[in-house]
Amino acid sequence: MSRKILLNSKEIEIILHRLACQLIENHNDFSNSVLIGLQPRGSFLANRLADLLTTEYGIKQLQKGLLDITFYRDDFRRRDEPLEATNTDINFLIEGKNVVIIDDVLFSGRSVRAALTALQSYGRPENIELLVLIDRRFSRHLPIQPNYKGRQVDAINEEKVVVHWKETHKKDSVFIANK
Amino acid sequence: MKQLSVAHLLGIKYLIKNDIDLIFETANHFKEVINRPIKKVPSLRDITIANLFFENSTRTKLSFELAEKRLSADVINFSASQSSVKKGETLIDTVNNILSMKVDIVVMRHASVGAGVFLSKHVDAKIINAGDGTHEHPTQALLDSYSIKEKLGTVKGKKIVIIGDILHSRVALSNIYALQLQGAKVKVCGPTTLIPRYITSLGVEVETNLKKALEWCDVANVLRVQHERMDIKYFPSTREYTQLFGINQQILDNLGKKIVIMHPGPINRGVEITSEVADSHDSIILNQVENGVAVRMAVIYLLAQQIKR
Numbered sequence: 429m430s431r432k433i434l435l436n437s438k439e440i441e442i443i444l445h446r447l448a449c450q451l452i453e454n455h456n457d458f459s460n461s462v463l464i465g466l467q468p469r470g471s472f473l474a475n476r477l478a479d480l481l482t483t484e485y486g487i488k489q490l491q492k493g494l495l496d497i498t499f500y501r502d503d504f505r506r507r508d509e510p511l512e513a514t515n516t517d518i519n520f521l522i523e524g525k526n527v528v529i530i531d532d533v534l535f536s537g538r539s540v541r542a543a544l545t546a547l548q549s550y551g552r553p554e555n556i557e558l559l560v561l562i563d564r565r566f567s568r569h570l571p572i573q574p575n576y577k578g579r580q581v582d583a584i585n586e587e588k589v590v591v592h593w594k595e596t597h598k599k600d601s602v603f604i605a606n607k
Numbered sequence: 608m609k610q611l612s613v614a615h616l617l618g619i620k621y622l623i624k625n626d627i628d629l630i631f632e633t634a635n636h637f638k639e640v641i642n643r644p645i646k647k648v649p650s651l652r653d654i655t656i657a658n659l660f661f662e663n664s665t666r667t668k669l670s671f672e673l674a675e676k677r678l679s680a681d682v683i684n685f686s687a688s689q690s691s692v693k694k695g696e697t698l699i700d701t702v703n704n705i706l707s708m709k710v711d712i713v714v715m716r717h718a719s720v721g722a723g724v725f726l727s728k729h730v731d732a733k734i735i736n737a738g739d740g741t742h743e744h745p746t747q748a749l750l751d752s753y754s755i756k757e758k759l760g761t762v763k764g765k766k767i768v769i770i771g772d773i774l775h776s777r778v779a780l781s782n783i784y785a786l787q788l789q790g791a792k793v794k795v796c797g798p799t800t801l802i803p804r805y806i807t808s809l810g811v812e813v814e815t816n817l818k819k820a821l822e823w824c825d826v827a828n829v830l831r832v833q834h835e836r837m838d839i840k841y842f843p844s845t846r847e848y849t850q851l852f853g854i855n856q857q858i859l860d861n862l863g864k865k866i867v868i869m870h871p872g873p874i875n876r877g878v879e880i881t882s883e884v885a886d887s888h889d890s891i892i893l894n895q896v897e898n899g900v901a902v903r904m905a906v907i908y909l910l911a912q913q914i915k916r
Contacts, residue, residue: 499649499650510609510610511912514636515639516636516639549643549646549648
């Protein structure tokens, strides 16, 4: 398997700061906004951004939740591997809130579609935005686009974009791997 | 592999420990779902489930139906009292007629032991046994263990006594299998006439003294006296049964320790258990009912996952 590094840890650090600043531009003090990380992989990015916003940018009382979309996916019984659920941890209602969905890689858009359905179980939000670290252009199956993106990538379908976080792989990095 | 080792849920006897772990893990997620403002997920949109109850049931049927609806499955119900069974139709014919309406999963309660196993060999659908005669009631045992685990943190090493009519109880047999699979110690307690003769071959001990049984245990699972299954008198009077095997607050107070009280329902208040005990803080009877929906959602979800499109 060949690897091509897209982003190293320094570049990811810079991108996280930029994304945090862009979020503040639109959500001010987050008094009516919530971050929702998509389980499992989007939660790392959501946790990182929440940390940055509270420690570096002085946002107090930031509400963050983690959403598992397994039961809302559209490929139940359509794949060889069984789907495996993870925890949902949202201890607030999103009624009337500005919601930012956070995931690491936006590919087909199907996970985000599932997340949009899943979020309806927690109330009717004022609006929903999408933040992703990597936006894979030209690979979308659905009309879904991110509002905030770390880096846009034009990879072919046979290639896989992999995000490693220091929480699980010691070092932050994003690379392209051939399947 | 996150998949059940079985194709149907016919009894706890056919499960392995990993199956129970997987069901409980999945049930945790569904318990979170049913405590949301909107208690529904769309997973089983394209699945149809038939609830076939050839024997009366209220709570099990409601619990299954709710679990199915919370998973967004289409549900049809069938009760023997209002059906063609009375007109002489065989079980296979009845079920095949229903299956030709494109049903994927059958939840069945039947008075005959092994009805689920029989059906699983003859029809093309996933079968979930919701009670077959005096044999097994697997989802009840699963929700009982799940509730014990929730209350005490683990089932392994815990001492559980099942009290009452063991002879006619499918809950008792499924519970014994499930608890032993998870490493619990099990005793049964009741009048000798209501304890099956070879029960010790399952590795459970028999205790005919209620006080001793309660002193030994961490959890007491109290069963109902099933008058409707008794063709002969198994004990002299209900009053005598209550005096010897009925649980009241005074007995529990004299134990000098707290034990968890369970009951699969329906309760005969004042017979096997007093209202005071049934409604006390040590009783997890209503938790069992709530967990029943989550556990049944998990079982249905995991079996549905195996259905090929």
